[in-house]
Amino acid sequence: MFRLNLNIALRNLWRNRGITSINIGGLAIALAAFILIIMYVGFESSFDQSNPNYRNIYAVGRIYPDFKTIYTPPPLAKAIQLNLPEVELAGIIKQSSFEMVLKNGKHSIITKNFLQLDYSAARILDVRPVGGLEKPAGANDRLNYLGMADMKTLFPDKRDNKPEIVGAGSSTSGITAKINGAIINDRHSHITFDAISVANELGQGENYGYNNYSTYILVKPGTDINHLEQKISALYRAELSKGETDRKTIEEIKQVSTFLDPLAHLHLRPKAGNDTPYKILIALSGLGILMLVIACINFTNMSIAQASRRAKEVGVKKVMGAYRSQLTLQFLTEIFVQCFVATILALIIAELVLPAFNNLFAIKLTIWDLENQLVWQLPVVLCLITVIAGIYPALVLSGFKPAVVLKGNFSASKHSSWLRDSLLVIQFGIAIIFIIGLFTINSQLKYMRNQDLGFTASQVVYIKSNTIFTKPETFQPVRERILKIPGLRSATVATSIPDGSENGSNGYTYRGTQANIDFVDVDFDYFETLDIKLKEGRLFSPAFKTDTANAAVINESAVARFNIKNPVGQTLRGCDRDYKIVGVVKDFKSQGFENAIQPTIYAIRNPCGNPKIEILLKIEQSKMAAVLAILKEKWPEINPKDGEDFRYEFLDELYGRLFKKQEQLQSVFFATALLAIFIATSGLFAFAKYVTNGRIKEIAVRKILGATDLQILKMINRSFLVMVVLANLIAWPIAYILVSKWLETFVYRIDLPVAPFVFSALITTILSVLTVSFQAGKAVKASPVDALKYE
Structure with missing residues (x-):
């Protein structure tokens, strides 16, 4: 039975290969975009998950009446470790502001991201040098490690993991440093470095006035985090109040508190930081889902639109004893074949686009990886889109009554027209949201580039010293x-x-x-x-x-x-x-x-x-x-x-990197808006072809009765224009809410402009008229004799 259904499916798909190509092509493009987006979302949302204590690690921050910060004083970690039994480990890290040049003969590297941390922090953050993490022998000793690539650059012939001595700074400085080994530094973690220094203790001699460290704690499983936050706040206030006699200062200390930020939040949405990357990730996820929805709507609409061509087939099969469940399975098989082919094409398209996508987001994603979650995600998505895009058309097609369709009356009925029109409105509505979003993002970025910053970054060079x-x-x-x-x-x-x-x-x-x-x-x-x-x-x-x-x-x-x-x-x-x-x-x-x-x-x-x-x-x-x-x-x-190590950057380029996330969103929105418009327009083209073919005899009669070509084109366009206008009216308030939420992420922003809404209406109206008129033009120009000669 399956083989028979498959043969029938392939025969029908080939017979209607024009519509099939539109269905499969639109779905493949949408799936390719979806694949790239879910890969990126998976990458961004899985930072630090390789840490065995991922769910029990927290960063400690401070809250003041007028601001919140993740930076803490070095004695706080020790006080937490000594006084709170719920905390297994507490450690601190500090980012160095220096870029150190290290040399070994003719070989040299620049450590741009040098991280200092104590032994407890190294254990908490699962820092693993090659050969394992060791504790420094003396109280003031440090173990220094370089990233694998830099270690290979400095010592290309090195085959062991023994310590090495390197020169630091200029060749005439005479300063040396001991490198104890190599460390894997390309980890999927919010902590980045190209060199680290592990100490027994950091911040010796620094009191609670030195707030330039980050504190991490490892708590015992099952700990009440809210209660622990309160205890750390009380401890911090007690430490600040030691020896303090001024009443006003003591009252001010009482207003200070602390917070705990889970390791899972530190990369995308830190409590004391910018959560724009998280909001952009949510936006990208929404774009990917909407792209898939548009493609599924297009697929469903075209399947329903072709129902009349399959009506007699269904009627004959039912008369011959076919059950509705068998017909539903047959039509789902046809839809599955199309979705499967679309998935294969989507993988090919995604692989071709992936280098540009990686370059845009400065990442290194790959599709063909056994650890890639696409291994299980794609089959699930394939089954979902088969059911979502195919179940209703399959039920509609299998539900035709033989007595009606075999009399030839089905083509005159309005069966499923409400759903077909509704889906077309939704499809165009989503495309309109994309268009409005794209124009709004462009306007905000233009504002950011042209707005007076209050200082001049051009012609200013930043020298690293x-x-x-x-x-x-x-x-x-x-x-x-x-x-x-x-x-x-x-x-x-x-x-x-x-x-x-x-x-x-x-x-x-x-x-x-x-x-x-x-x-x-x-x-x-x-x-x-x-x-x-x-x-x-x-x-x-x-x-x-x-x-x-x-x-x-x-x-x-x-x-x-x-x-x-x-x-x-x-x-x-x-x-x-x-x-x-x-x-x-x-x-x-x-x-x-x-x-x-x-x-x-x-x-x-x-x-x-x-x-x-x-x-x-x-x-x-x-x-x-x-x-x-x-x-x-x-x-x-x-x-x-600094000697011969002259390094510089242009300040305007450094400042321009602040726009990077929004420029990435702009690029993705541009691509998805074009794809959404393409899929919606191709669906409209196929749908207009179906509608026009169904009205060929009506058009012929109207021409014989004296109707002009323009009048007939107006008649055919009228119903489509109503749907486009309705799509705009539905999409505008939704787009208004979404772009308003996005603009709220900026302190300095544009007022929401009217132009994107006007442009969306113009673009969709023009596309609708051109698409429908192009398709209807063939029927209008045809001779009435050809359409009526058999009547």
């Missing part, structure tokens, strides 16, 4: 050497650059009002180099000797945070120092458009600050190449500690 320039007198001779190069306008150094990275934060007080605000340690010419506008007062200047001691410049958000009237000349206290405000600069978007501008204080000397190593140079555009060539040549003289 290993030299610490905390004191202005240390950087002054370097600045003088740099500025001797023709074409260099200004040079400065700071603890951080406006590339979207988080600044440090600390508590500052103004007239009894205490708040945690960001701090950035800078040097002279920082604001001039970045063209940051001065609102009132002045900027730092060597003419004022007190500027290197206790002067500060704050931004507009800091003025608003403390509600300072006439800020110039007022005093802010922080880091056990009184800062005199000498100027106020206008707010600028250093952290992109998704995060609000933070209240920030800028100072030349800050005892709580990070080392100043980020060199920024303003260079004339016409002399950029020449200046960079000279800098590379003379860098050993300009900055001897």
